[in-house]
Amino acid sequence: MKKIYLIALVGLLAFGSCEEWLEVSPYGQKVVGNFYQTPADALQGLVAAYDVLQWSYYDHILQITEAASDNCFGGAGASDDQRYQVWDDFISYGFNNPHDECWGKYWTGIYRCNVLLQNLGDVSGWENEDNMSEERFTAEARFLRAYFYFDLVRMWGNVPLLSSVIDVNNLNVPPSPPEDVYAQIAEDLVYAIETLEAVPYQSIDPSEYGRVTKWAAEALLGRVFLYYTDYYEKPDLAGIVTRAEAAAYVDDVIDNSGYDLVPDFNNLWVQTLDGFVGEDNIETVFPIKYTYKGYGDANLHDGNNWQVMIGLRNQNISTYANGWGACTVNPALYHAYEAGDTRRDASILGWDELGLEFDESDQREYTGYNWRKFVPIWDTATDAHSTTELGGNYIIDNPDDKPEIRFAEVLLTGAELHLDDNAALAQQYFDRVRNRAFAGSAPAKSVSYENILEERRLELAFEGLRYWDVIRQDMATADQILDWNESDEYFSLAPYPVNFRPETNGLFEVPISQIELSQGTLIQNTGWPYEVEN
Secondary structure (H helix, E strand, O other), rough: OOOOOOOHHHHHHHOOOOHHHHOOOOOOOOHHHHHOOOHHHHHHHHHHHHHHOOOOOOOHHHHHHHHHHHOOOOOOEEEOOOHHHHHOOOOOOOOHOEEEEHHHHHHHHHHHHHHHHHHEEEOOOOOOOOOOHHHHHHHHHHHHHHHHHHHHHHOOOOOOEEEEEEEEOOOOOOOEOOOHHHHHHHHHHHHHHHHHOOOOOOOOHHHHHOOOHHHHHHHHHHHHHHHHHHHHOOOOOOOOOOHHHHHHHHHHHHHHOEEEEEEHHHOOOHHHHHHOOOOOOOOOOEOOOOOOOOOOOHHOOOOHHHHOOOOOOHHHHHHEOEOOOOOOOOOOOOOOOOOOOOOHHEEEEHHHHHHOOOOOEEEEOOOOEEEEOOOOEEOOOOEEEEHHHHHOOOOOOOOEOOOOOHHHHHHHHHHHHOOOOHHHHHHHHHHHHHHHHOOOOOOOOOOOOOHHHHHHHHOOOOOOOOOHHHHHOOHHHHHHHOOOOOOOOOOOOOOOOOOHHHHHOOOOOOOHHHHHEEEEEOOOOOOOOOOOOO
């Protein structure tokens, strides 16, 4: 499906300043030129930017990168081979690029942030409102812009840098060097860190859970720092943030935010049912919020659509609900957990190990293992999908939040940042994560770069981080980890060829439709297009 170049510009065209158009249509209606007058108007603009976080399709970045990593195969149904082989084999299907929607999502988010930032200066009356200020809204919008840009630049590398709403007469903006994009990401996050109040978790008004905090900005900056400095082999974050500064930000979250580990890893996930500690818990530094209250209206993007993608293919088993069967689990991941590690069974469903029967007749790339973490819930008492019981459509209205940044990740980020300057502190952070995993008594393990990456693999499985942790090492390592064309001791990979092409540098194919619409201003990444051999 073709979309206008830099899809976010659709909104720009809709809110343009063409006099003839204004004379015909919007009498009595608000457009950008007269909308941003009150704090309430600004709040609507900010909510519109947050709204894009929820957008999820079959090509959500979480699903794309889990399938592209060594955690999962593409999976899905027996007739879905072409779409999901794109991620298994890292190949192109030309205009059928499954990433078009993902591309459009991020540009829409960036556009909405830029519109808000460009117009906040026109708003008056801040002094009459509680918990609303131009500075706070600016900080939240800049965090969101950084978040959208980070996903965009990780996936495609060379992308246009838009720090403001661009001129409708000059849409074809050329790509910028990644370093420039990362510099803006760093500047936006530092602004958010320096502007937002340091309100501990215990003092946050529950009505504001899901809003950006100082702690979320510091934690995201740590994530960005590790990826950028590893992938691009740089000593600092685009000349903006040093390693010592990044470490100090992450230490601040650990020491002062009030966030902590939930004692039992299993209870972090709604799939534990009675043991679930609930959303917005003490470990969730930044969530992406979803709700069932779209009641089947897919245009609202209110529900967790990617969650049903990884549901069990056309069946309900025990309390685990049906879906499209995407991202079947690599058995090697199941067997990578040490004996006694509670995270294995909290994260992965092993059907033979559970003594449960899985109907694999329509499951592409059946491995015997599926996600437990994030799988939709089936209400066995009412024999209905839990979302249906809430009045929604289970395909569209899954209400489960995504804990986008967990305190456990923050601890592992801190451990990695302190490897060279404070090994004792790095070990302390590392041990906190492992001791929780082993119910308080983890086998001794020395902190190191390699061990931290492995711990991230086990702790953060299916949370959308593994692929980036692999490719940020180097392409030779990535090729070794992500090429599964040989059998291993747990599973014969012969029926499921999986490929990684290091010549792409781990970047994804820029949608060809967008390159054509840009009249060649956008450029294709190295190693693409890559044609399927018939």
